Amino acid sequence: DAGVTQSPTHLIKTRGQQVTLRCSPKSGHDTVSWYQQALGQGPQFIFQYYEEEERQRGNFPDRFSGHQFPNYSSELNVNALLLGDSALYLCASSLGPSGEAEQPQHFGDGTRLSIL
Amino acid sequence: AQKVTQAQTEISVVEKEDVTLDCVYETRDTTYYLFWYKQPPSGELVFLIRRNSFDEQNEISGRYSWNFQKSTSSFNFTITASQVVDSAVYFCALTVADRGSTLGRLYFGRGTQLTVWP
Numbered sequence: 001d002a003g004v005t006q007s008p009t010h011l012i013k014t015r016g017q018q019v020t021l022r023c024s025p026k027s028g029h030d031t032v033s034w035y036q037q038a039l040g041q042g043p044q045f046i047f048q049y050y051e052e053e054e055r056q057r058g059n060f061p062d063r064f065s066g067h068q069f070p071n072y073s074s075e076l077n078v079n080a081l082l083l084g085d086s087a088l089y090l091c092a093s094s095l096g097p098s099g100e101a102e103q104p105q106h107f108g109d110g111t112r113l114s115i116l
Numbered sequence: 117a118q119k120v121t122q123a124q125t126e127i128s129v130v131e132k133e134d135v136t137l138d139c140v141y142e143t144r145d146t147t148y149y150l151f152w153y154k155q156p157p158s159g160e161l162v163f164l165i166r167r168n169s170f171d172e173q174n175e176i177s178g179r180y181s182w183n184f185q186k187s188t189s190s191f192n193f194t195i196t197a198s199q200v201v202d203s204a205v206y207f208c209a210l211t212v213a214d215r216g217s218t219l220g221r222l223y224f225g226r227g228t229q230l231t232v233w234p
Contacts, residue, residue, distance in 0.1 A: 031220070042120075042207055042224030043161070056221060088159055094220065104151060105222060107161035 002027055004108035006091050012114045013081050021076040021111045025093030031055075032074040033105060034066060037088040049074050050096070078113075086115045118143045120210050122225035129198050130233050137193040137228045139208030145169075147213040150184065150191045151222070155205040167191065198232045205229050 005024045013019050025032050031050045035043035045058035049068035068074045072093075078085055089112075092105035119142040129135045141150065152164040165175065167184050175182050179199075183192045195202055205227045211220060 033220070033222075035222075040226070042226045043222070045221045045223075048220060058221070090159075090161065092161075092222075104163040104166055105220075106163065107153075110159040112159070
């Protein structure tokens, strides 16, 4: 049973560039959430996708955008990268966005993004 | 607004000692869920336990136990007879069951780095 998979594992970019991170949810899950974890901090919610739509969003600028595909996989795009975007980006999957708040989200290993 | 506070940034213990990780939460919702996750150096967040706001029974799973007290808004985690493999960052998290905009969103504390020395 495949868990949540993320790619790439590591990425180095320079300021102003754009980046795309990818996530495949755990088998049977249809909802994907993205979190940003800065060094020494807890993960911060970016947004959640269900049925190919952004269902809710955290306090992140429009430079952060996403997409969910019919197979439930998801992409996180960040434009005009800033030094402060350096972080571990975690993808989490779950079954259904509502009524299942009690279900634990399953996380991938993350993508470590470094901005030079 | 939801908030989770883990006041302990780092804890160091020697193997076989017991250790308690503290978690205090804030929410105005009456139905909510609390979680503990473990994050080893690899980065993946590993789910440990879930507790809903209506179940204040303490839970024990092997060397792990959890103490949930609504009166003090705390959900503390104890590791008995700690082992080197327990070394990791531990996060407490909260989500609410309100079918509004925050449903399913996890609010994390800043985490506690636990180091267990042999």
